[in-house]
Amino acid sequence: MKAVITVIGKDKVGIIALASAECAKYGANIIDISQTVMKEYFAMIMLVELTGVKVDFASFAGAMEQAGRDNGVDIRVMHEDIFNSMHRI
């Protein structure tokens, strides 16, 4: 199963390092990564493969989101199908 992780917040040093370190900790394999800066906001999007993740989806998503809160950015982990459903016919 693949998930999309979005990281949105004020641009600052170390955001990619933070998200990728959390992914590595849980065994989530980053397949693709992109980033964009909108005004002073930073938005990073990662597509990750969760097959190797040892904990359940809710625990992984909860840990990522908590890491975001601890560092002042908004991290969301969502199953890729919600994006596929909305944006692909």
Add this chain to the structure above:
Amino acid sequence: MLNTQDILETVRMIREENLDIRTVTMGISLFDCISDDPSRLEQKIYDKITASAKNLVSVCSELERTYGIPIVNKRISVTPISYVGAGLSSDGFVRLAKVLERAATDLGVNFIGGYSAHVQKGAIKGAAALIESIPQAMLETEHVCSSVNVATTKAGINMDAVKRMGEIIKDTAYLTRDRDSIGCAKIVVFANMPEDNPFMAGAVHGIGEPDTVINVGVSGPGVVAAAIKEVGQCDFSILAETIKKIAFKITRVGQLIAAEAAKRLGVPYGIVDLSLAPTPAAGDSVAEILENMGLECTGTHGTTAALALLNDAVKKGGVMATNHVGGLSGAFIPVSEDRGMISAAEKETLSIEKLEAMTAVCSVGLDMFAVPGDTPASTLSGIIADEISIGVVNNKTTAVRVIPVYGKGVGEYCEFGGLLGYAPIMRLHGESCADFINRGGRIPAPIHSLKN
């Protein structure tokens, strides 16, 4: 990989524009619970509901977590109770309402619908007894919703039932007077009631449905309002196109959740209801959409046209996004549940007459509006008869959910809290329609040719 802008658009819709799934509703047939022993009937109903829906709330929580989209309500609809308990007295029906309440509370769902009867041509004994029990049932329960179908396009309008429902609503207002007559917020009077509607107060599990089924109602007025604001000054073709595109995306989320919920619960997937359902929260208003189209205030001239365009575009966009469409499908315009509608009613730009006109081109009908507590029952019946006529003649569903707030008048408010919101009490005509309502009998079904 998915387009970055698309991903950010979805996240923005959920974070900032209140995109959510309004309800995942499980329909449950209770026909196999029928028994001539009332206590056995009660036990079987409780057991069937709690067994069928035991995982409903937990599966919805899992889906919220996995897809990152809030599912605001988890609900249950059941076979109209008047059929299941057809031999019961009114007291027996109140006991069944309490059984439904206990099942809903034990499961942790937000509402249970189906305390209902179909009486468009006349009432079977069970339907008549259920209708008489509604005020007491609404007093003694919190989560149970009641609906009565008083008319269809094929049968015409049962005016005896319309008359009685005006009185029943008035009695319910009195019995629940300590909470601004909240009982009336759980009663809806229908024409052409759908059998697969996931929305309350009118959800029932129709007799032609599978044993259990999952129906989903989507939401998203904030998303549509934001898209219209963003597209700015454009002509009506582009306006309609913008709404269609957004409605498609919203509905695809509903389709995904409906299919996934059905799979995880091991229950057939029924329909997605293509609806724009507002809440009293800021930025979640259907009236705001109309105002973003260029109306200074909802209710002013141009409102009906704006709503007609919106409703049609939502359906056109949504219909391609889901396998099966059903329920009410369209924009909802409840007064108390929509901040823009509340504000328009406060200014009296939105009058009861304009509200009625709006219901001719959109989903459902006169919904969640408050009127003075001293309104005669016959006037409530007159309001119902007018609205039901629109549905019957135009071959569509219409309904009335009116709250005659006991002890309050124009200029005052009723407050329900939560999704039910709050509403200013609207002005009605003082002139009587009692002699009309008291005639009794049925208004014949309308002719289906010679359309004009």
